Every structure is written in C-alpha cells, then in structure tokens.
Amino acid sequence: MSQGITKQSEDFSRWYTDVVLQAQLADYSPVKGSMVIRPYGYGLWENMRDGLDRRFKETGHVNAYFPLLIPESFMKKEAEHVEGFSPELAVVTHAGGKKLEEPLVIRPTSETIIWDMYRKWIQSHRDLPVLINQWANVVRWEMRTRLFLRTTEFLWQEGHTAHATAEEAEAETRQMLDVYADFCETEMAMPVIKGIKTDHEKFAGAVRTYCIEAMMGDTKGLQAGTSHNLGQNFAKAFDVTYQAEDGERKHVYATSWGVTTRFIGALLMVHGDDDGMIMPPRLAPIQTVIVPIYKTDEERTATVEEAHRVAGILKGGGIRVHVDDRDNFKPGWKYAEWELKGVPLRLEIGPKDLEKRSVFSARRDKREKKGLPVEGIVASVQERLETIQTALFERAVKFREENTHRVENWNHFKSVLEKKGGFILAHWDGTTETEVAIQEETKATIRCIPLDAGPEDLEPGECVFSGKPSKRRVIFAKGY
RNA sequence: CGGGGCGUGGCGCAGCUCGGUAGCGCACCUGCUUUGGGAGCAGGGGGCCGCUGGUUCGAAUCCAGUCGCCCCGACCA
Numbered sequence: 001m002s003q004g005i006t007k008q009s010e011d012f013s014r015w016y017t018d019v020v021l022q023a024q025l026a027d028y029s030p031v032k033g034s035m036v037i038r039p040y041g042y043g044l045w046e047n048m049r050d051g052l053d054r055r056f057k058e059t060g061h062v063n064a065y066f067p068l069l070i071p072e073s074f075m076k077k078e079a080e081h082v083e084g085f086s087p088e089l090a091v092v093t094h095a096g097g098k099k100l101e102e103p104l105v106i107r108p109t110s111e112t113i114i115w116d117m118y119r120k121w122i123q124s125h126r127d128l129p130v131l132i133n134q135w136a137n138v139v140r141w142e143m144r145t146r147l148f149l150r151t152t153e154f155l156w157q158e159g160h161t162a163h164a165t166a167e168e169a170e171a172e173t174r175q176m177l178d179v180y181a182d183f184c185e186t187e188m189a190m191p192v193i194k195g196i197k198t199d200h201e202k203f204a205g206a207v208r209t210y211c212i213e214a215m216m217g218d219t220k221g222l223q224a225g226t227s228h229n230l231g232q233n234f235a236k237a238f239d240v241t242y243q244a245e246d247g248e249r250k251h252v253y254a255t256s257w258g259v260t261t262r263f264i265g266a267l268l269m270v271h272g273d274d275d276g277m278i279m280p281p282r283l284a285p286i287q288t289v290i291v292p293i294y295k296t297d298e299e300r301t302a303t304v305e306e307a308h309r310v311a312g313i314l315k316g317g318g319i320r321v322h323v324d325d326r327d328n329f330k331p332g333w334k335y336a337e338w339e340l341k342g343v344p345l346r347l348e349i350g351p352k353d354l355e356k357r358s359v360f361s362a363r364r365d366k367r368e369k370k371g372l373p374v375e376g377i378v379a380s381v382q383e384r385l386e387t388i389q390t391a392l393f394e395r396a397v398k399f400r401e402e403n404t405h406r407v408e409n410w411n412h413f414k415s416v417l418e419k420k421g422g423f424i425l426a427h428w429d430g431t432t433e434t435e436v437a438i439q440e441e442t443k444a445t446i447r448c449i450p451l452d453a454g455p456e457d458l459e460p461g462e463c464v465f466s467g468k469p470s471k472r473r474v475i476f477a478k479g480y
Numbered sequence: 481c482g483g484g485g486c487g488u489g490g491c492g493c494a495g496c497u498c499g500g501u502a503g504c505g506c507a508c509c510u511g512c513u514u515u516g517g518g519a520g521c522a523g524g525g526g527g528c529c530g531c532u533g534g535u536u537c538g539a540a541u542c543c544a545g546u547c548g549c550c551c552c553g554a555c556c557a
Contacts, residue, residue: 013551032549087555109557143481143555150556211557223557260557293516300515332517350516360516480557 005340007274012218013146019268020147023277023341033145033152040341041148041264043285045155048263049135051187051283052157055179061131061159066113068137069104074112078237081111084204088140090152106139111205111230111256114160115238122162122252125244129172130162148265149222149480156260162252164242166231169253173229176257177210180225188263189280189393190214190270191400192224193423193475195448200432203256207231213447213475215400216269219421221447221477224266227257265480270396271365277342278364280392281385287320288381289343290359291334293350300327307349310359310377317378319385339364344388345381347372365391406473413464413476417442423477427470429463438465438476447475 005018020026025041037045053063072091076082085108092104107113118130139153148154159176163169177194184192192212202209206228214224235241235251244250271278281287290311292303307323314321322343324334331348338346348360359377362369365388372380403422407413416424428434428446439445449472450457457473 017550028549030548084556138557140556142557144551144553154557156557226557258557262557291516295515327515330515330517330519332515332519334518335516336518348516352516 005274005276008217008272009274015272015274016265016269017147019272019276019340020265025264025268025277026147028147031152033142035147035151037155037261040285044264044267044279044283045261047283047285048183048187049157052179052183052259053133053135055183056133056157056159059131059175059179061133061161063134064132065134065136066107066110066117068107070107070110070113072103072105074116075105077112078205078233080233081205081237085109085140088142090139090141107136108138108140109256109258110134110136110138110158111160111234112238115234115240115254118160118162118252119238119240122240122242125164125242128162128164128242128252129168131159131172132161133157133159146265146480148268149262154261156258158256158258161255162235162240163254164244164250164252166253169231169255170229173208173210173227173255173257176255177212177225177227180212180227180257180259184212184214184224185393187280187282188267188270189282189389189396190224190266191393191397193448193450194452195450195475197226197448198432198435198446198474200435201446203228205230205233206256207233210451211448213477214266214270215396215403215423215477216266216480217272217399218269219403219423219477221423221475221479222262222266222269223447223479224263225257225259228255230254230256271392272342275336276340278392279342279344281344281389284342284344285320286322286338286341286343287385288314288322288345288347289334289338290321290323290347290349291331291338292323292325293331293348295351299351302354303349303351306354310347310349310374313374313377314381317382319378319381335362345384347381363388365395407464408461410464414442417444417476417478421478423447423475425457425473426464426476427461427472428474428476429466429468429470431466431468434463434465434468444476444478447477447479449474 005022006014008015024038026035026037029036075085089108090106093100135157137153137155141152142150145151161172163172181192181194184190192214194212197209197211203226208229210227212224214222216222232251232253234254240252241249242252268277290307292307294300294303304325307325311321311323342364344364346362353359358371358373361372361384405416405420405422406425407416413424413426435446461470463470
C-alpha cells in the first residue's frame with residue numbers, strides 16, 4: 001500500500017499528492033476535480049472543525065444551515081458578486097424530469113440566499129447583530145484542481161453577520177481574522193501573517209478583504225482564510241434595512257468569513273517531510289500509536305496486553321491513542337506507516353520494556369527516542385505532545401523568517417524570486433496596473449498588505465517596479 | 481480551451497513497433513519459519529486489456545471514433 005513517496009526536493013507537487021493518497025487522507029472520485037475525504041482525513045477535519053466552532057461560539061456566533069440550491073437570479077443581484085462567480089457556477093437546469101422555470105445555482109458561497117433571508121429577519125435595531133455561521137459544502141467549477149487545495153466541491157464554514165454600524169462590522173471582520181490566526185497558530189502550529197488583500201484580489205462584493213497568509217514548505221504562499229467587510233453592498237442588493245432608535249430606516253452592514261478543507265493541505269505542506277505527514281498533536285486524529293514488539297506467542301500475549309493496558313491509561317488521561325496490534329505486519333513496517341500518517345508520538349512496548357516497566361517513545365518530528373516509565377505515563381506523554389506542538393510551530397516560524405527577503409529594486413526582486421523564492425517584502429505604488437504587471441512578468445502576486453508590519457516596513461519608499469512613491473512594503477510571493 | 485502523458489487483476493507497471501488467445505512486482509488467501517526500522521520460503525485465487533465500431537481466420541496489439549483521468553499553462557479558498 002505505501003510504496004515510497006517522491007522526495008520533496010525532487011518534486012514538491014508529487015510529494016504532496018503521494019502523501020495525501022498514501023496516508024489515506026483523500027482519494028480521487030469519479031468526477032473530475034472532486035475527491036473523497038477518507039476517514040483519516042475527515043478525522044483531522046473534524047478536529048479542526050471542533051477547534052474553530054468552539055471559538056465561534058465563544059465569540060457569540062450560532063450555527064444554522066442554509067440550502068444548497070440558490071435561484072439563479074439571486075446571484076445576479078450584487079454586481080461584483082455576479083461577475084466574480086459566474087464563470088465557476090454549476091447550474092441545475094433540469095429536475096423532476098422537466099426543464100426548470102428558473103435554473104438553480106449550486107452555491108459557490110451563500111451570501112445571496114442568506115441575505116435574502118436576512119431581509120425577512122431583520123426589521124429593528126433590536127434584531128441586530130445577527131451572528132450566524134454555517135458548516136457546509138460549496139461547489140466552484142475550477143479549471144485546475146488539486147487535492148484539498150482546490151477541488152470542485154469542498155467543505156468549509158461561512159460566517160455571515162449583520163450589524164447596525166460600519167464600525168461594528170469592521171470590528172467583527174477583524175475579530176474573526178484574529179480567531180482564524182489564533183486557530184492556525186495555536187492548533188495547527190502554522191504561523192500566519194494577517195493582512196489586507198489589494199483591491200485586485202479582494203472578494204467579489206466586498207468593501208475590504210482581510211486574509212491570513214501562510215508559507216508552505218516549498219516557500220510558496222497559501223491564503224489560508226479570509227474575512228470580508230461587505231459594507232452595505234449586500235444589504236442594498238437585497239434591501240435589508242432596519243429601523244434605528246431614531247426611527248430612521250437604514251441599510252445594515254455585513255461581514256462574511258470562511259475557512260475550508262484547504263487547511264488540511266496547508267497543514268501537510270507546512271509540517272510534512274520526506275517521510276510523509278506530520279500532524280500537530282492538538283489536531284492529530286491519533287496522537288500516539290502503540291506498537292507491541294514480540295517474538296514468541298507468550299511475548300505477543302504479554303506485550304499486546306500491556307499495550308492495551310497503557311492505552312487505557314492514556315485514554316483516561318484524554319489522549320487519543322491507537323494500539324496497532326496487527327500480527328500480519330512487522331514493527332518496522334508499522335513504524336513507516338504511522339510516520340507516513342504523521343502520528344506525532346509512537347510508543348513501542350517490547351519484552352525489555354515489560355521488564356523495565358517502561359515504554360519506548362519516538363517523536364515524529366525529530367529522530368529522538370527515549371524510554372518513558374509507565375508510572376506517570378499520562379503526564380510524560382502529554383508533556384512530549386506539547387513539546388512537539390511547540391517545536392512544530394517554532395520550526396515553521398524559523399523557516400518563514402529564513403525565507404522572507406527585503407528587496408529594493410526590480411532586478412533584485414526578480415533574482416530573489418527566481419533563486420530563493422519565499423516571501424518578498426517590497427515597496428509597491430498601490431496601483432492595480434503595477435500589481436498586474438508584476439504578476440504577468442514574474443507570476444508573483446501581492447499576497448497581502450500585512451497588518452502587523454514592523455516600523456522598517458512602514459517607512460515610505462519607491463515602488464520596486466515603477467519607481468513611484470510607495471507608502472509602505474507589501475508581501476509578494478508565488479502562491480497556491 | 482491549448483500543450484504533454486496515461487487508461488491492462490485491488491495498486492504500480494510490462495506486453496503493442498513486428499497481431500497468435502495475457503505477464504511481472506506489491507497486496508490478497510493457505511502453511512511453516514519470522515517479528516526492537518518496510519521479513520523469507522512454498523503453494524494458491526483473481527483480469528470480457530476504458531468504451532464503440534472497423535480490418536483480419538484471429539486484435540491488449542493495427543485503423544477510426546469516443547469517454548475518462550493525471551501533469552503543465554489561462555481562473556480561484
């Protein structure tokens with residue numbers, strides 16, 4: 001089943017596909033561009049979902065579910081929105097054996113149907129704010145697809161909120177960006193840069209789009225999540241108004257924000273190595289796997305029994321543990337398989353360990369092994385898992401720093417991009433023309449205008465491409 | 481849509497140039513020996529060769545068409 005994977009250094013894309021398939025995160029489905037998320041990949045998604053959902057609830061949001069099918073006419077109500085999404089819509093034209101009066105669009109996102117409902121639900125300032133999230137699937141007919149990173153159908157969460165004032169909407173937009181960043185860094189051990197999208201890159205229908213940008217293991221950028229301040233665009237398009245305290249009718253202010261199963265691809269590309277996936281302990285479906293080692297039947301009975309006993313203790317301590325007691329694989333084979341799947345900590349229990357009343361542990365992120373006494377095993381395993389979680393984050397931060405470059409002129413820009421890759425902090429004149437020209441010449445895009453830039457990046461300068469005045473530096477990179 | 485590649489047991493492939501009734505590795509089943517870094521030997525099961533049509537005594541192989549997938553470019557979370 002797992003017959004070796006392409007090395008990252010040979011071909012990063014193939015490495016990625018090999019790991020996704022062989023670690024059984026996902027598999028191709030019969031329909032082009034769509035995929036099956038297998039139980040191991042879905043287990044990871046469930047853990048992500050739980051971590052995000054908890055944060056949404058803590059910030060006052062509630063979940064609901066809106067339908068998959070949207071009247072085609074809804075998509076046309078907001079001008080930029082139609083333009084942005086029409087090329088990638090899947091449309092149902094026939095149903096029940098007949099042609100439909102009005103075609104139904106399979107949601108690429110739910111703004112339109114949600115705002116159509118909000119019109120009914122919002123009348124008074126007392127109805128605000130509305131803070132609803134939904135977990136759903138969406139369909140976007142992409143030309144080129146890649147497992148988890150860009151598929152025709154994907155799973156995500158989309159928050160849609162309505163507020164009385166522009167200030168509240170902006171605060172919500174920023175708050176959810178912070179929630180995402182916290183989730184990425186705390187749970188995924190993936191450092192992200194919070195930023196604003198340029199007008200060229202912002203969401204179709206948004207006033208302003210914030211994003212979190214992460215660096216993958218090949219130094220390319222990946223947009224990991226977005227939070228949009230939609231202003232009154234959708235409220236006006238769907239005529240959603242409320243009566244303020246002073247009796248005046250006003251349009252509401254909106255936000256929307258989402259993250260997707262792309263997170264799974266991001267996680268793999270941030271932490272993975274030539275041996276496969278590396279799961280951060282907080283999200284790992286299996287945090288520790290126990291492999292019994294034995295020669296004789298008696299040893300087998302004893303070590304397997306001890307493995308289950310230790311597993312029981314760990315489970316009692318809230319650790320997600322799995323005992324690999326399959327007799328048809330040798331230990332070495334099992335090690336390789338669990339490494340491919342990225343289980344952060346492996347425990348081995350053999351005859352020697354039984355004697356010593358200990359287990360042997362091996363970290364996935366480093367070649368570091370050591371014995372742990374069974375006495376106090378919960379605490380020592382928890383401690384090791386936390387160490388791994390921190391180490392993964394620190395390693396990713398270091399990698400990003402090593403691959404972030406400041407450049408001052410165009411030749412330097414091109415040579416750094418070509419020879420080193422990574423994130424480039426450079427001056428930009430703020431125009432879409434320059435942004436597009438740079439993209440056409442180098443394939444690099446402005447990933448974002450960072451929010452938490454240091455003073456050295458906020459000094460004025462000259463645009464790296466046009467030489468025109470620039471207020472500050474932005475991040476350029478090749479992206480997914 | 482343009483360029484490239486590929487469809488042959490579950491998976492990965494060979495066979496196709498030069499038609500003759502399908503093979504290899506892994507996986508699977510049985511048995512014995514093994515088991516602290518991807519075990520060994522022996523025996524065994526499984527495939528209308530993507531689909532359709534044509535040429536031929538005979539097609540995985542030649543011809544025409546068709547469908548699908550993957551990779552690279554134009555769109556995007």
